[in-house]
């Protein structure tokens with residue numbers, strides 16, 4: 308079998324890339340090793356009920372009239388009419404540093420500005436300078452890593468304010484310990500604070516189904532349960548792939564969305580990352596739990612808060628914990644608290660904390676111990692976040708947790724690292740004439756980021772070659 312273009316990985320970047328290509332040339336084949344599409348943002352069933360794996364909120368909200376906004380540009384590039392989607396905006400979110408202060412924000416940026424003015428009056432002028440800087444800054448220009456944290460400390464002169472601004476941006480898009488690249492900061496600042504968050508009215512399954520239908524209507528082909536075992540290549544040119552079933556598919560071009568090192572593993576050669584600074588090696592893992600409680604036991608829980616980013620340590624720390632999990636900070640998401648979401652008979656709460664992949668991986672050797680530790684950790688999580696949102700542990704009727712090992716198992720991400728390699732390949736070029744990288748390790752993170760990554764790498768490298 309021979310195809311002009313193979314896209315490896317059916318996560319959101321692969322799907323977006325494949326749709327973008329199929330608009331112009333239907334000879335594209337998308338290969339996904341898992342039984343379902345979506346990658347990190349997929350779903351599963353327990354007792355016939357659908358659960359979303361990853362979705363808290365989609366960043367980059369924009370009104371349909373804002374033609375140049377990333378969300379609307381993305382939909383146009385994919386030829387997806389905005390009216391096909393029903394988007395629910397966040398109600399209000401908050402950064403809470405316990406015993407210190409809190410900052411509320413919503414899809415109206417004025418709220419965040421006024422919160423900073425009220426809580427950090429001495430820094431408000433400097434914050435305005437930051438906004439002016441971001442207006443002129445091009446985050447897409449190729450540039451070496453520049454510490455956003457140092458930049459902000461220099462500019463704002465207030466470590467607490469810097470930590471509070473960075474906390475949501477790191478949790479939703481930094482692959483670097485205790486820092487993030489300035490370009491990534493600029494992208495995430497706009498995505499989360501200036502544009503805001505939303506979610507589709509339906510489930511992630513409906514969102515994925517819509518993308519797949521669109522792709523197939525454009526003539527694109529798709530194979531799930533179809534893992535690539537090896538990428539064949541000669542003289543820095545990819546020639547095809549061998550699937551885990553042994554089948555061979557030849558091709559003219561490949562777009563890989565599975566990660567930089569993961570792609571090099573398929574090429575059976577070293578990636579050269581050993582030469583990079585040691586402190587950029589570690590990959591960040593997360594522990595996430597879905598809790599459900601009956602609606603009648605949930606009256607005391609906030610109905611007007613969508614996402615809470617909390618820290619209750621003296622200083623916010625975003626790094627691999629010295630234990631299975633670091634509960635001192637985290638994200639608490641209420642997936643039902645978006646404008647216009649239909650009522651349900653169960654209230655869902657999701658918690659996310661930093662986790663140490665190595666410890667979970669070692670424990671997974673003993674499935675019984677691993678399972679037990681997951682239960683312990685879920686309880687520690689619910690009890691810790693009760694300090695912020697109120698009691699709910701006694702009323703939990705369903706809970707499901709995943710560790711970095713779960714992520715590794717289902718998406719083949721090295722170290723189960725949601726945000727991939729700390730060093731990004733911004734131009735998608737990995738030294739092959741016809742094999743390019745899109746997705747998490749290209750540098751745009753999150754749902755909209757990964758989709759934009761797929762589209763931008765197709766525009767830059769694939770369409771001119773097909």
Ligand SMILES: Cc1cc2nc3c(=O)[nH]c(=O)nc-3n(C[C@H](O)[C@H](O)[C@H](O)COP(=O)(O)OP(=O)(O)OC[C@H]3O[C@@H](n4cnc5c(N)ncnc54)[C@H](O)[C@@H]3O)c2cc1C
Pocket residue numbers: 315316317318319320321338339340341344345346347348360361362363364365366533534535536564565569595714717718719720725745746747748752753754755757
């Ligand atoms: C718990 C959690 C919560 C999240 N919350 C949010 C959120 O609220 N908002 C947000 O914007 N983002 C969120 N994210 C992040 C977001 O899901 C990801 O950034 C985005 O989906 C990444 O997409 P991707 O296509 O780059 O990578 P992936 O989703 O990792 O896709 C890669 C795909 O490649 C497949 N693959 C791997 N190896 C092979 C192979 N050899 N052959 C074939 N296929 C292969 C994998 O199975 C996978 O489907 C969350 C993620 C998680 C895990």
